[in-house]
Amino acid sequence: xxxxxxxxxxxxxxxxxxxxxxxxxxxxxxxxxxxxxxxxxxxxxxxxxxxxxxxxxxxxxxxxxxxxxxxxxxxxxxxxxxxxxxxxxxxxxxxxxxxxxxxxxxxxxxxxxxxxxxxxxxxxxxxxxxxxxxxxxxxxxxxxxxxxxxxxxxxxxxxxxxxxxxxxxxxxxxxxxxxxxxxxxxxxxxxxxxxxxxxxxxx
Amino acid sequence: xxxxxxxxxxxxxxxxxxxxxxxxxxxxxxxxxxxxxxxxxxxxxxxxxxxxxxxxxxxxxxxxxxxxxxxxxxxxxxxxxxxxxxxxxxxxxxxxxxxxxxxxxxxxxxxxxxxxxxxxxxxxxxxxxxxxxxxxxxxxxxxxxxxxxxxxxxxxxxxxxxxxxxxxxxxxxxxxxxxxxxxxxxxxxxxxxxxxxxxxxxx
DNA sequence: GTCTATAGCCAGATAGAC
DNA sequence: GTCTATCTGGCTATAGAC
Numbered sequence: 001x002x003x004x005x006x007x008x009x010x011x012x013x014x015x016x017x018x019x020x021x022x023x024x025x026x027x028x029x030x031x032x033x034x035x036x037x038x039x040x041x042x043x044x045x046x047x048x049x050x051x052x053x054x055x056x057x058x059x060x061x062x063x064x065x066x067x068x069x070x071x072x073x074x075x076x077x078x079x080x081x082x083x084x085x086x087x088x089x090x091x092x093x094x095x096x097x098x099x100x101x102x103x104x105x106x107x108x109x110x111x112x113x114x115x116x117x118x119x120x121x122x123x124x125x126x127x128x129x130x131x132x133x134x135x136x137x138x139x140x141x142x143x144x145x146x147x148x149x150x151x152x153x154x155x156x157x158x159x160x161x162x163x164x165x166x167x168x169x170x171x172x173x174x175x176x177x178x179x180x181x182x183x184x185x186x187x188x189x190x191x192x193x194x195x196x197x198x199x200x201x202x203x
Numbered sequence: 204x205x206x207x208x209x210x211x212x213x214x215x216x217x218x219x220x221x222x223x224x225x226x227x228x229x230x231x232x233x234x235x236x237x238x239x240x241x242x243x244x245x246x247x248x249x250x251x252x253x254x255x256x257x258x259x260x261x262x263x264x265x266x267x268x269x270x271x272x273x274x275x276x277x278x279x280x281x282x283x284x285x286x287x288x289x290x291x292x293x294x295x296x297x298x299x300x301x302x303x304x305x306x307x308x309x310x311x312x313x314x315x316x317x318x319x320x321x322x323x324x325x326x327x328x329x330x331x332x333x334x335x336x337x338x339x340x341x342x343x344x345x346x347x348x349x350x351x352x353x354x355x356x357x358x359x360x361x362x363x364x365x366x367x368x369x370x371x372x373x374x375x376x377x378x379x380x381x382x383x384x385x386x387x388x389x390x391x392x393x394x395x396x397x398x399x400x401x402x403x404x405x406x
Numbered sequence: 407g408t409c410t411a412t413a414g415c416c417a418g419a420t421a422g423a424c
Numbered sequence: 425g426t427c428t429a430t431c432t433g434g435c436t437a438t439a440g441a442c
Contacts (some may be wrong), residue, residue, distance in 0.1 A: 009244060023315070024230070024315065025230065025231070025311075025315075026231075027227070027228065027230040027231035028228070028229075028230035028231075028315070060240075071377070075377070095259050100312070102312050104310070104311070105371055106373070107370055107373060108307070108311050110308050110369075110372040110373055111225065111304070111369075111372060112226070112228075112231070113261060114372040116372075117372050117375070117376045120376065121286065121376055126376070127377050128377065129377055129378045129379070134226060146402075148393075148399075149391075151378045151380075151388055152228075152388070152391070152392065152395050152399075154377070154378070155366070155367055155388075155392075156363055156396075156399060157363045158366065158370065158374070159357055159363050159365075159366035159367065159370075160362050160363065161368065162362075162370070163358070163361065163362035163366040163369075164358055164362065165375065166310055166314075166366075167310055167361065167362075167365070168314075169310075169313040169314060169317040169319075169320050169322065170309070170310060170313055171358060171361070172320070173320040173323065173324055173329070174274070174278070174331065174332055174357070175332045175354050175357065176331065176332070177354075184330065185354055185355070185358075186299075188355070189355065189358075192352075192355050195311070195360075196351075196359060196403050197403070199349075199402070199403040199404075200399050200400070200402040200403035201402075203214075
């Protein structure tokens with residue numbers, strides 16, 4: 001039996017806070033607004049999370065823990081390079097269509113407070129390029145792909161997949177696309193991006 | 204005779220506001236902080252710009268007017284496709300190394316308030332993909348580049364060039380690069396990115 | 407144009423009853 | 425655990441002297 005109405009107050013708060021913080025950021029969010037969204041009394045926010053800052057950190061960590069596994073597919077799974085590129089481009093776009101504000105939220109707050117990264121690095125599963133680098137260097141020496149630095153390829157993979165979500169409002173303006181048309185463009189990118197990358201690195 | 208000390212109060216305010224807003228966003232910025240940075244009395248901010256909102260809009264428009272010409276090099280100059288890609292990748296990165304917070308600032312505030320784009324579109328020189336689309340379709344039919352949608356190529360060009368700046372703190376963590384090392388990676392991208400794109404679209 | 411002083415508001419946080 | 429009421433501080437904005 002699934003009791004959706006039985007989620008705890010603590011959880012309701014976290015979900016509401018997620019929504020509000022992702023849209024408005026730390027400084028733009030209001031505790032009252034989060035309470036309203038969670039349909040809960042404002043003082044309960046403080047009862048469960050002590051302060052706005054701590055509530056925010058809980059939200060941020062939860063968001064980051066959603067994103068990290070996606071990145072780790074590229075960096076730490078045992079698929080071939082091509083499969084990684086194909087799967088990541090497909091899966092990440094699907095994932096993002098469900099959580100469009102997530103990358104923007106994370107990048108925004110990290111830019112505001114870069115020391116946050118230092119804390120994150122110590123956490124388990126923080127994505128690290130080491131294994132990917134070994135894989136790329138091996139593929140190059142075996143003549144599977146052209147010469148390219150692992151860091152540059154990795155940045156390219158992230159950029160091509162993530163940027164269209166972060167820059168959505170601006171790109172929509174440039175290409176004169178409605179929300180619906182832009183969504184179609186994003187859908188096409190599920191295969192388009194992998195194709196674009198592979199065409200560039202194959203020999 | 205250049206009198207750098209002679210810039211008006213109005214200008215001093217705008218420069219300071221630019222700095223603070225780009226770092227902290229609209230809601231995170233404090234009028235007092237801007238006044239301190241401009242070394243000017245806080246009430247002068249209101250004297251010259253009436254309200255925080257209007258000061259912010261002045262800053263935002265100034266920032267956008269710095270960025271738009273860069274984009275228009277890709278969309279509306281009469282260079283060849285290859286030259287556009289090569290020059291943009293080179294120039295944009297140079298430009299961004301001087302204004303690293305600019306794209307993040309613009310995208311952040313547009314995501315918070317997407318209606319802002321509607322206002323911007325009516326302004327002169329708002330980048331539009333129309334001419335670029337014609338150029339790409341011509342190049343394809345002439346057999347100069349492979350089949351690709353202009354929108355997708357355009358998004359890719361922007362993504363590869365802009366994303367590394369927006370996501371700097373995160374990528375630095377993933378690839379374990381210091382500020383200095385990351386700057387070297389970005390410098391290399393001036394040629395690396397154009398190369399990556401051209402390899403993908405050439406026949 | 408530039409300053410000081412302060413109005414007026416609103417947000418985060420807490421006290422304390424139930 | 426949940427509520428109401430309230431404190432406290434900080435912020436935008438303005439009034440008014442110079």
